[in-house]
Amino acid sequence: MAHQGYDLQLTRYDARGWRATFYTTGMEHSMTSATASAWEPTPWPAVQGAVRAALRDSR
Template sequence: MLDQRGRLLVAALGFTGCSLPSYDRALHALRSWLDSWAGIGRVAVSMARQGYDLQLTRYDEKGWRATFYTTGTEHSPTSATGTGWERTPWRATQRAAWEALKKA
């Protein structure tokens, strides 16, 4: 069960998947806030509060893979794991968080 911060994170991540009309200042502000290295940190901290650890790996020109595992010393895939492959690290992190939170 997600707490209030977890539900807010789900809402923010949901909006990052929306098309970005040039006139929509709110979506532009949200993307500016999350589409950066600092944004990765914000998502990682929020996910840690929900009981997840982040693993982020770059694969040359193939892009980035982000995986959120349930917190613990051993990270193995479970039904709660969320993974995202994208060209940018922030999009991979957002997708992985979204996938993990959908299962929570």
């Protein structure tokens, strides 16, 4: 996704799950600048969901 112009933040919330958030590269990262986000029990599906959302919304 770096080649597409996105940065990734992957956050673990104890045993509750993972949130993957993509931001536009070069912007200050805050929740208001988030491009796409996904919440899942494990990290890989969270990243995949956020990628799908980011690419879908960029069209």
